[in-house]
Amino acid sequence: MAEQNEIKTNRLVVRLATAAIAMFGFGFALVPLYDVFCDITGLNGKNFSQGPAEVASVDRSRTVKVQFVTVNPAGMPWDFKPTVRSMRVYPGEDKHTTFYAKNSTGEWMVAQAVPSVTPSEAAPYLHKVNCFCFDRQPLDAGTDTEMPLLFVVDPELPEHISTITLSYALYDLTDDQKVAQLKLDNDKGRTSL
């Protein structure tokens, strides 16, 4: 009786401990799950589609205001701003714009632009055909550049959305170029958005 109970207890303990370890793993699994969830729901305004968009026709019945916003996070000394603050576009129409960046410091630096869209609901309808944010941007001391962005607003964008704001935060990755490169290789989809 007592022995049987011990076997039962041992089996139970093994199961519960396995469950605990599995939940530890689940904590980490939440990271990719969150990305999937965001892709489906647009939760964090990052689920853009990239590359050539398959847009059938241009919808000339309405225009959408697309705004460009830049943010310099802490420790990022570059001058960084959109050359055009906002534009009106027909859904389905290919649009081109640029962003200006200048490395005003005395050293060579590498930056990565991280995009974000609001309203987040609009993110899946903003197709980036080509974007400077797909790659890292190195700049020599004191030099400047104009970085291109080619995008299309999907004609299926819900009617009630009239303004889309696309924001870029420009991060300094000079120091962790190497570490970040590893991350980029592992997780291409997330870093190169």
Add this chain to the structure above:
Amino acid sequence: MATVDVDLPHVKDEDPHHHGPAKGFGRWLYTTNHKDIGSMYLIFSLSMFMIGGIMALIIRAELFQPGLQLVEPNFFNQMTTMHGLIMVFGAVMPAFVGLANWMIPMQIGAPDMALPRMNNWSFWILPFAFLILLSSLFMPGGAPNFGWTFYAPLSTTYAPESVTFFIFGVHIMGASSIMGAINIIATILNMRAPGMTLMKMPLFVWTWLITAFLLIAVMPVLAGVVTMMLMDIHFGTSFFNAAGGGDPVLFQHVFWFFGHPEVYIMILPAFGIISEIIPTFARKRLFGYSSMVYAVASIALLSFVVWAHHMFTVGMPLVGEVFFMFATMLIAVPTGVKVFNWVATMFRGSMTFETPMLFAIAFVVLFTIGGFSGLMLAIAPADFQYHDTYFVVAHFHYVLVPGAIFSIMAATYYWLPKWTGHQLNETMGKLHFWLSFVGVNVTFFPMHFVGLAGMPRRIPDYALQFADFNSMASVGAFIFGFSQLVFIYNVIQNVRAGEKATAQVWEGAHGLEWTIPSPAPYHTFSTPPKVG
């Protein structure tokens, strides 16, 4: 609760191998006895309650008047952070584990916990976790200062050096909780006396069984999230750093996936305790035993799908807001059922009002007030006005102080005669109750008002319009804080002396623990009782 008819042939300990406790410090260090370990948990919890309480008083002293008087803002943030961490992980959770250790074997007719040696470890690693955490106060840069919710990147890129020790401490307390939970589940599932079917178990055992499953489900997630922080800080990953493609909001999702069930970990055992005490002093069986069990189970399940109601202002899409609002509101249904059942238990009973009952009644009233403010917070559009204000502080203190803490005090007074063999000193017990009751309400009720008026939480100084209610809250906090000295006095006095308690202690008490003599012998139920 099920009536328990006990056939108890021999109460006396007749096994010749069993002996009394060893002598000296070694007894406590090596003990595998559930009663010893339970006592150690409770004493540990009480000391953490005092340390966390001193921090709360430092906070309230600074907030007594506008302006910076006593502490610097950075130290103030360390105090709010440490107060929260210590009260949640050091006071409330260990107190419930201590009560579980003492009472679960006695309530299900088991001789001890299923895994006594693991029980010893899960206690003894706990003091080290908190030594590590508390020692961070003396480190350069100071203790963690990013709030008990430690949102990234304030807790990663912008954290003081001591964050690594904080993470290590959290890992240890997580391990302790998980081991404790495994032990409790194994005990309840495998060690019940013959005839003690699941639906005959006392509600305290039931609520703990469900709590233990919650612990196993979410403590590892907490361990995971602090591990990710550790990797972000020291190994160059970017889980929560937008620069590397991460997302600070992800931190909040993972944290609250742990954090919301954690909230119920701190209240479900309290439901169990109250469901033991009210029937005893109403001299009437608990109304709706099975619906109580189902209510607790559904609260536990719902706790996994409501986490983002802590994050209504992070910029979720409309569908997210609506989903989490509805799910959260649903919790009001099983919670309501519990309150209605307690009231129905009192209805047409035969009530007396000894100290444990006073705490239990205060629990029902004040916890329900906390529940109402919780329902208000669940309403997403209104939450934009409540979020991160003192209204939230008032809400969770109402469910945690006159909720969880009062239930722990009620449990202590209720079972103390069983542990020590001495009847309570009712006069002193009532003194403690009334001081605490007044103190708690004077402290936390005004916080509703300043929160609605617009005072954000976690600020060391505030605008003049909030001054009056803040002074009031500070006065209440000192009343509540110092009245706990009466509690300590009562416990020590009861351990040392008092009128001899009978086995049943309380006239209306039912259940296995009341069939063994008071004080409970060192070994109980070496021969399982028969429950019919």
Add this chain to the structure above:
Amino acid sequence: MSKAFSLALSLLSTPALADWQLNMNEGVTALSREIFDLHMLIFWICVVIGVAVFGVMFYSIFKFRKSKGAVAEHWHENTTVEVFWTVIPSIILIAMAVPATATLMDMYDTSEADVDIQITGYQWKWRYQYLDEDIDFFSNLSTPREEIVNESTKNPNYLLEVDNALVIPANKKVRFLVTANDVIHSWWVPHFAVKKDAIPGFINEAWVKVEEPGVYRGQCTELCGKDHGFMPVVVEVKSEADYAQWVADQKAMKLAMADEASKEFSMDELIAKGEGVYQAACAGCHQPNGQGIPGAFPAITGSAIATGAIDAHIDIIVNGKSGTAMQAFKEQLSAVDIAAVVTYQRNALGNTVGDVVQPSAIQK
């Protein structure tokens, strides 16, 4: 006893301010009133339920006590009653959820705005950028240090006042694009019922349409470090005409500032000006006396940078220092301010380097 006494004292000493506000601000927008009504609706529902439940409970407590000879009855289950009090609350909840969802949908209105303003949270200040105008400024707490440390009487707007308020037009839809530079902040104005987290690397939006001009005050509501309690939000709502005038003034001021930057200043002028800049922009971390906070913020007094090469000194102020709390101040301070504060730091706070930098030498 003495506590009660000092409480009484404190109440006496602030009679004008003892407004004992109990409830939420109704606010000044259609949406804030909608939210207020919702809040009151839920509140009264809770009150009614509370009165009913506690009523029965206290009735039982007084009626069914053993000392009055009450004898316990034996029933302990009743399916009908239990179903009843599961179903009724569910219906009440649905009744609450309907208006709540409607209000949410109003909040998430995405129609086009008249004015778009980017709000960026910094440790511990706000930056406001008007997207369609060339207006860009920082908003710092302006409450004097003496009031905070109780060395002078606190003014009525204590901790709720800033050097540059956000200015918006009345009766226009103003859209806020909220983000952060370092850690998470949260931008809140109770009278607008607008609270939005400012998250580094992400952008959130909120909007407001205020009917009446006025000044509205709020605070940061997400713990963001040491001075979280000291970064208020002040919004000045102006009539359309006044707003247009303000926009024109801002542009004129910008030109005037550029003009000033080409002037020459004496060392004393720069030090005098620099002291003000230092207290507003630097003293929060490096402390008013320049001693810093060991382990967190370095001292200015005797520091290698403030007593070393002047170019490096200017560079760290202009561009900040990556990976530390030292921000880049080129966006926040004018060339004149930077020249002044550099000169001040080198020749005050116990430092005696003796050199001067002119605004024209500041390369932004």
